[in-house]
Amino acid sequence: MQRNIHNKDCRLYHTPQCDLLNMPSCDECIVNDKADDAELIQKDLDILAGLLPEGGVSPLFDTDECVLCKGEKNKRAVYGLLDLGHAEPKREKRSILGLKVRARVGSLLPVQLSVCKACKRRLLILDYLPAVLPVIVGLAVILVFMLPGVTASLERTAPIMPFALFVVSLLLAAVLGSLLSRTLAGRYSKHMHLDVFELPLLNEMKENGWFPLSTTGKKPRLIFVKNRMRMGVGTGTPEDSTC
Secondary structure, X not given: OOOEOOOXXXXXXXXXHHHHHOOOEHXXXXXXXXXXXXXXXXXXXXXXXXXXXXXXXXXXXXXXXXXXXXXXXXXXXXXXXXXXXXXXXXXXXXXXXXXXXXXXOOEEEEEEEEEOHHHHHHHHHHHXXXXXXXXXXXXXXXHHHOOXXXXXXXXXXXXXXXXXXXXXXXXXXXXXXXXXXXXXXXXXXXXXXXXXXXXXXXXXXXHOOOEEOOEEOOEEOOEEEOOOOOOOOOOOOHHHOOO
């Protein structure tokens, strides 16, 4: 992206903070809209820069190869979005009692990862299988109950029998979904990193205090998009630098 940085009066002009913010032009920059807060924004960006690994996060998305593949890398098909939070800088918020308490998130960083079709499919299966299987089984049981005479026959055994069978079916489906998910996870882990914090760069960030804002179980959850973000904090590449 060719950036149009021309406002020499801006305190961020041609600074590392400007590169970190990675706005396409001075006219679209948030500092331009919040000139009175420019000093505070600069301080926040200074803190954020110190929390990031050397070289930033661009190696995770500025590549044509999937960063989740183990061994031979597949070609990138989509981008996985991961929202990370950090406790610094210190911020306060109001509790439900009206008291000032420290906010859990002081910095927010959207991280993008290059992901192939196969890794995307595997992650989606693991995300949705435990929830989708009980729904499918539940609908199937309802359809069976709608067959002529089935519900009446069960109720003759015990009035609560149809409901009990429905609940038991859902519970068994949930258990089966969980077991299948674990089995598939073991198989998939031979081919890809199921936990993005296994990646050295993200593991370094985790050790530095970064944490995921959305998880599936204990693992960070990715949202997949076709095109990557090209403006905003953490979206720049070395080619975008103006320093």
